[in-house]
Amino acid sequence: MTIPSYSGLNTALSGLEAAQAAIDTTGQNIANANTPGYTRQQVNLTERNPLTIQTLSSVTGAGSQLGLGVDITTIGRVRDQFLDSSYRNQNSQTSGNNTASTLLGQVQSALGEPGGSGLSTALNQFWTAFSGLQNDPTNQGAMSAVLGAGKTVAENLNTLSGELSTQESQVTGQFTTLTDPTTGPVATDAKQIATLNQQIAAAKTSGLDANTLLDQRDQLLDDLSQYSNVYVSQQSNGMVNVSFGNAAIAAANGTADATPLVNGSTVDLADNVTDANLSGSGGTLGSLLGLYDATTGAGKIADYAATLDGVANQLVSTVNGAIAGADAAGATAPPFFDPAGTTAGTIAVNSSLSSANPPYTAAEAGAAANLTGGAADQAYNAFVTQIGSDVHAANSAQQTSQSLLSAISNQRQSVSGVSLDEEMTNLIQYQQAYQASARVMNAIDETLSTLINQVGGGI
Amino acid sequence: MIGRVTQQMTASNLLANINQALDRIDTTQQELSTGKKINQPSDNPYGTSLALQLNNQLGNLTSYSNNVVDGTGWAQTGNAALSDITNAVQRVRELVVGASNGTQSQTDLSADAAEVNQLIDQIKQDANTQYNGQYIFAGAATGTSPYQAGANDAYAGDTGQVTRQIGPNTSLAVNADLSSVLGTGQTVSGQPAGDNKLLNTLRNISDAMQSGNQGALSSSLSQLDTNLGSLTGLTADLGATTNRLQMAASRIQSLQASDAQSLSDVQDADMAQTEVDFSTQQAALTAALQAGAHIVQQTLMDFLSG
Numbered sequence: 001m002t003i004p005s006y007s008g009l010n011t012a013l014s015g016l017e018a019a020q021a022a023i024d025t026t027g028q029n030i031a032n033a034n035t036p037g038y039t040r041q042q043v044n045l046t047e048r049n050p051l052t053i054q055t056l057s058s059v060t061g062a063g064s065q066l067g068l069g070v071d072i073t074t075i076g077r078v079r080d081q082f083l084d085s086s087y088r089n090q091n092s093q094t095s096g097n098n099t100a101s102t103l104l105g106q107v108q109s110a111l112g113e114p115g116g117s118g119l120s121t122a123l124n125q126f127w128t129a130f131s132g133l134q135n136d137p138t139n140q141g142a143m144s145a146v147l148g149a150g151k152t153v154a155e156n157l158n159t160l161s162g163e164l165s166t167q168e169s170q171v172t173g174q175f176t177t178l179t180d181p182t183t184g185p186v187a188t189d190a191k192q193i194a195t196l197n198q199q200i201a202a203a204k205t206s207g208l209d210a211n212t213l214l215d216q217r218d219q220l221l222d223d224l225s226q227y228s229n230v231y232v233s234q235q236s237n238g239m240v241n242v243s244f245g246n247a248a249i250a251a252a253n254g255t256a257d258a259t260p261l262v263n264g265s266t267v268d269l270a271d272n273v274t275d276a277n278l279s280g281s282g283g284t285l286g287s288l289l290g291l292y293d294a295t296t297g298a299g300k301i302a303d304y305a306a307t308l309d310g311v312a313n314q315l316v317s318t319v320n321g322a323i324a325g326a327d328a329a330g331a332t333a334p335p336f337f338d339p340a341g342t343t344a345g346t347i348a349v350n351s352s353l354s355s356a357n358p359p360y361t362a363a364e365a366g367a368a369a370n371l372t373g374g375a376a377d378q379a380y381n382a383f384v385t386q387i388g389s390d391v392h393a394a395n396s397a398q399q400t401s402q403s404l405l406s407a408i409s410n411q412r413q414s415v416s417g418v419s420l421d422e423e424m425t426n427l428i429q430y431q432q433a434y435q436a437s438a439r440v441m442n443a444i445d446e447t448l449s450t451l452i453n454q455v456g457g458g459i
Numbered sequence: 460m461i462g463r464v465t466q467q468m469t470a471s472n473l474l475a476n477i478n479q480a481l482d483r484i485d486t487t488q489q490e491l492s493t494g495k496k497i498n499q500p501s502d503n504p505y506g507t508s509l510a511l512q513l514n515n516q517l518g519n520l521t522s523y524s525n526n527v528v529d530g531t532g533w534a535q536t537g538n539a540a541l542s543d544i545t546n547a548v549q550r551v552r553e554l555v556v557g558a559s560n561g562t563q564s565q566t567d568l569s570a571d572a573a574e575v576n577q578l579i580d581q582i583k584q585d586a587n588t589q590y591n592g593q594y595i596f597a598g599a600a601t602g603t604s605p606y607q608a609g610a611n612d613a614y615a616g617d618t619g620q621v622t623r624q625i626g627p628n629t630s631l632a633v634n635a636d637l638s639s640v641l642g643t644g645q646t647v648s649g650q651p652a653g654d655n656k657l658l659n660t661l662r663n664i665s666d667a668m669q670s671g672n673q674g675a676l677s678s679s680l681s682q683l684d685t686n687l688g689s690l691t692g693l694t695a696d697l698g699a700t701t702n703r704l705q706m707a708a709s710r711i712q713s714l715q716a717s718d719a720q721s722l723s724d725v726q727d728a729d730m731a732q733t734e735v736d737f738s739t740q741q742a743a744l745t746a747a748l749q750a751g752a753h754i755v756q757q758t759l760m761d762f763l764s765g
Binding site: 033034105108109111113114115120121123124125127128131132134135136138139362366369370372373377380381382384385387388389390391392395406409410413414415417418419420421422424425428 | 462463464465466467468471472475497498499500501502503504505507508510511512514515516517518519521522525526529591592593599601602621622623624726758759760763
């Protein structure tokens with residue numbers, strides 16, 4: 001057996017094609033260097049099956065295998081799915097922490113502490129005013145100061161209580177917007193993933209790589225992960241099933257999810273976008289429910305409101321109690337705060353009091369003034385410290401998770417991102433490979449030409 | 460370990476670092492402009508709690524300080540009235556001593572009696588002294604004039620105390636029970652059943668002068684000395700109150716200073732330190748920006764020809 005004359009041409013051609021494909025892919029990578037969600041692509045090359053030539057050697061009679069060039073197997077994405085899953089977990093955590101940090105920060109700003117505009121200053125002025133009234137119980141100016149300071153305290157509590165309610169309705173509003181079954185991002189992401197699932201499965205059936213569709217689906221999964229935990233299980237037909245919320249956490253721990261959010265080409269919002277499935281999970285939605293759950297009325301902001309109500313109740317009962325218990329005349333002295341308003345929203349100065357007719361004795365005013373630094377002050381102090389600590393914790397959690405997210409994102413970028421330097425190097429490499437293949441083709445052409453022309457011309 | 464470094468990584472890392480640097484500068488800027496290192500409770504929750512407590516204590520100290528000022532006013536007004544009364548009593552004593560040596564005519568004695576009556580009115584007027592619109596010798600009934608001008612010597616006030624709180628659980632009576640010296644008993648001049656207090660004694664002296672009763676005069680003199688003794692005691696008590704108030708004032712002042720110092724330590728920014736931090740952070744930001752401008756632009760392309 002001899003070597004076929006033209007096989008070298010095909011070998012050179014395969015080299016040209018491979019180099020061409022590699023250059024095209026490099027071009028695609030460079031073009032998409034800054035496209036969000038783009039995964040760098042790589043031409044996967046293998047050797048073509050060789051041509052076996054029996055008894056090539058006339059001396060030993062041994063055969064040989066002759067290489068037939070290079071085969072473009074696939075143009076694949078360079079991606080690490082474990083990094084994807086850690087990125088999505090961390091993304092849930094970070095979005096949740098961002099939400100908590102932002103909203104708790106707003107609650108904190110409403111306090112106006114420790115500046116001069118907060119309730120603590122109003123309380124201090126209130127006690128000082130009572131101390132002034134104690135010195136001169138019949139003085140209308142002193143009584144007017146007490147009334148003014150008392151109203152400031154009550155209004156401060158009313159405003160704070162209103163701010164907390166506003167925060168609660170803001171949280172509920174955000175939650176409703178995000179979970180809207182038609183326009184909410186969770187629903188739209190899930191539907192797009194289901195559609196992409198179908199398209200990818202169809203492409204796989206036709207033996208295509210569907211790199212662009214896979215990139216789109218991965219990006220949607222990344223987006224979905226900011227709302228709550230996401231667990232992705234790969235199916236053999238190229239589709240993915242996506243578990244959401246607490247079901248995703250359970251699925252990651254090995255408990256199969258019977259009702260995934262995206263099951264192949266179908267979307268199941270009813271079983272997944274529920275309080276039970278989202279409460280306590282990561283992501284913006286879990287964090288919002290942790291702050292205020294409109295269905296159960298529980299959550300951190302609701303706790304704050306309850307604590308603030310406690311402060312108001314403490315203030316009303318201690319001030320009224322001190323006045324009533326101060327001396328024998330106490331039984332007839334009117335209460336300072338309206339006994340009906342014992343919450344932060346309803347606390348009010350007794351409307352029958354007027355500075356024109358100061359009703360309290362020195363002992364009664366003194367008993368009220370002595371409450372300074374007492375139960376109400378302490379309760380409010382604890383309330384402020386609680387919020388401060390919560391915001392502090394939320395901020396540090398946010399910073400930590402943010403830097404973890406950047407670290408994971410960097411790792412992912414390191415695998416999947418486009419490095420222009422690398423692409424430039426590849427470009428030179430592939431360009432030279434192309435030139436070399438062309439040179440080979442040229443050489444074969446020349447040899448064949450020698451053979452045909454010189455040998456033929458000799459006759 | 461990161462094997463590959465892409466332009467996007469460099470850019471996003473640079474951006475994150477610049478943002479962090481800006482965030483730090485923003486925080487420092489806030490500290491500089493407010494002069495406080497605790498601008499929100501979350502900056503230092505425990506420090507905030509301390510600051511609230513210290514503010515409350517400072518508020519209490521302001522109240523105590525106001526009370527001390529008010530109490531000192533009471534005590535000093537009281538002292539002035541008491542020394543006026545003492546002077547009047549001394550004058551009466553001189554008149555009594557002059558009258559009891561038997562050399563004065565009845566006309567002189569009647570004139571003495573008239574002066575004593577005037578002094579009685581003056582003493583009662585002193586007892587009606589007001590401070591800040593309140594009668595200071597009427598016990599707790601500060602709205603009631605304790606004595607009436609004229610012959611009626613009845614005491615209209617009570618024996619209650621007017622107290623000022625000058626510290627936690629520390630109250631001080633700032634009034635003096637003048638009725639214990641002036642007396643409450645005799646209502647109309649000339650009637651018996653006197654309580655031998657100052658007004659009663661003075662009325663007796665006046666009566667004795669009017670009637671030229673030398674025996675009654677001399678016995679009244681010793682009674683007057685007893686009354687003068689208790690008046691001096693009362694003055695001394697009120698003087699002691701003034702001293703206590705002054706000591707309380709200086710104690711409150713030093714507490715205010717130390718609490719204000721603690722508050723400043725907790726919540727005020729160390730300006731020198733903050734300024735230095737600010738400059739350092741600014742330098743770091745500038746460096747990051749400059750480095751970024753150089754790094755981000757450069758790729759292999761800059762070094763490949765054609």
